[in-house]
Every structure is written in structure tokens, then in C-alpha cells.
Amino acid sequence: MNTFDSRGKDPLFTGTIYGLLVLTLLVILAPFLYVVASSFATEQEFVSRGFFIFPHEWTIEAYGYLLSNDNFMRSFRNAVTITVTGTAINIVLTSLMAYGLSKNWLKGRRTINFMVLFTMIFAGGMIPTYLVVKELGLLNSYWALYLTGAIAPFNLIVMRSFFQNIPAELEESAKIDGCSEWRLFWQIVMPLSMPAVVTFTLFYAVHNWNTYFYAILFLNNSHDMPLQVFLRQMLIESDSSMEVGAGGFSYTPAVKMAAVLITAFPLLVVYPFMQKYFNKGMLMGSVKG
Incomplete structure (x- = not known):
């Protein structure tokens, strides 16, 4: 069965590649966002919450x-x-x-x-x-x-x-x-x-x-x-x-x-x-x- 679209590409393969790229982006982006958020957070929030992306109180x-x-x-x-x-x-x-x-x-x-x-x-x-x-x-x-x-x-x-x-x-x-x-x-x-x-x-x-x-x-x-x-x-x-x-x-x-x-x-x-x-x-x- 031919699974290629009109452009000669396999949708399943293309979707898998995009999925892996998005997953890789999230793995890389999450620690970076954590560092950014932590730099604007208070010390109390850093200790109490652990991992977070958006601090409750910005400073x-x-x-x-x-x-x-x-x-x-x-x-x-x-x-x-x-x-x-x-x-x-x-x-x-x-x-x-x-x-x-x-x-x-x-x-x-x-x-x-x-x-x-x-x-x-x-x-x-x-x-x-x-x-x-x-x-x-x-x-x-x-x-x-x-x-x-x-x-x-x-x-x-x-x-x-x-x-x-x-x-x-x-x-x-x-x-x-x-x-x-x-x-x-x-x-x-x-x-x-x-x-x-x-x-x-x-x-x-x-x-x-x-x-x-x-x-x-x-x-x-x-x-x-x-x-x-x-x-x-x-x-x-x-x-x-x-x-x-x-x-x-x-x-x-x-x-x-x-x-x-x-x-x-x-x-x-x-x-x-x-x-x-x-x-x-x-x-x-x-x-x-």
C-alpha cells in the first residue's frame, strides 16, 4: 500500500521526525525556562516550590x-x-x-x-x-x-x-x-x-x-x-x-x-x-x- 502523499513524502515518517524535534525542543527549553524563572523568583518560592516555569512573585x-x-x-x-x-x-x-x-x-x-x-x-x-x-x-x-x-x-x-x-x-x-x-x-x-x-x-x-x-x-x-x-x-x-x-x-x-x-x-x-x-x-x- 502506497503511503506517500502527493509530494512524495511519507506522512508517518514526517510526523515522527516533527514529534522527535518537538520533544527535543521541550527537553532543552524546560531547563532554560526554569533558570529564567528562578532568576526572577524570591528565595522563599525557590525553596518551597522546587521546579517551576512561572514564579508567583516576580522580582x-x-x-x-x-x-x-x-x-x-x-x-x-x-x-x-x-x-x-x-x-x-x-x-x-x-x-x-x-x-x-x-x-x-x-x-x-x-x-x-x-x-x-x-x-x-x-x-x-x-x-x-x-x-x-x-x-x-x-x-x-x-x-x-x-x-x-x-x-x-x-x-x-x-x-x-x-x-x-x-x-x-x-x-x-x-x-x-x-x-x-x-x-x-x-x-x-x-x-x-x-x-x-x-x-x-x-x-x-x-x-x-x-x-x-x-x-x-x-x-x-x-x-x-x-x-x-x-x-x-x-x-x-x-x-x-x-x-x-x-x-x-x-x-x-x-x-x-x-x-x-x-x-x-x-x-x-x-x-x-x-x-x-x-x-x-x-x-x-x-x-x-
């Missing part, structure tokens, strides 16, 4: 406390500094190296490509990395964070493939018109590679924004710690050691939920504007290896 006290908390705001500013500066360094260095490795005339190109691939498979490890950073005198400096993750091998390989897809005739015509290699790269190649640039800008920005392990490894000054370290201290430490603010208001469950949302908010705002470049950048960069 922004948790957000007000965080925004007036010097430790939180300082760590937020540190995270912004690390993300903006680190991502700029990442993109510039990755783009320059990927552009050079995309040229067949580059001497030693195969050896350098092999070394890049080797580092992607075999990492140096925590202790050797720490010793190198220490010998360079970069401890307690954000440069330890910037330089240890300056170029991600996977991002470099994909961006190199993207540059290889740019027609060679375009570059040749630009050089005939007197365009230098630097001007060719910045004014022609980079604008044409905007999908890849935006895609890896997002990758690097997420990585820098979520910096945690290297921060506690290389930074000793608590005033330099980024936002993720502050969240760890707030979410994991026992309530008896929590800081108590004015009026006896401490890191209550509502404050913890509000901190999680504020931490995720910048990325949630930026991602929709980059999404149109995201799929295109990854697809075009993966076509040619």
Missing part, C-alpha cells in the same frame, strides 16, 4: 544585586577585555598564517602544514605549557591567555581551505594593477572571506569568553580573574563561605541563576547576527582540503 532583586556587586562587575569587565583583545589576536594571526599556507609557492608549506596537523592531534600538555609561559615571564598576564591559544589548528586548516577556493585569476589581476601583497590580503581577500572570518570570530569569541582553566593556571591575582572563575566560586563554594552584601542579601539561588543568564546573554545576542555567515563559512571552508 529583579537578584539582577540588582549582581549589577551592584563589585566582584561580579570586575570579572565581567575582565571577560570582555579578554574576549575582545584575544579574539582580535586570534583572527589576525589565524588569517595571516592560513593565507600564507594557502599559497603553493610558499617554501616549506608541506612541512608547516604537517606541524599544524601534528599539534592538533598531539597537544603539548599542561605542565610543558606552564613551564614555557613561566620562562617567557607571562605569568599573571593576559598575554598568557592570548598567546597560548592564539591559533587553533582546526580553524587554521578550514580557513586555509577557504582561501584556496578564491580564484587565482582575481589575485593575479589585482597584482597586474599594482596591488601589493598586503593590500591584496586586507582589501580583497579578507572581504571575500567574510563568512569564514565571522564564523571563526564566533568560535574564538566563545572560547575566550568561556576561559576558565588557563585563567586559574596562569593568573594568581583575583582581581584579574574572568567571569567563568567568578561563577565557579559562586556556584560551587558552600553557602557558609558566600559573600553577604548589604542588607544580608547573599548569593541566593536566584542570584546564581541570574549570573548564569547574564553570562550567557552576550553570546545569545551576538549569535543571531552571525548565523547567516556561519553555515556558509563552514561549508565553503570544508569543500577543498
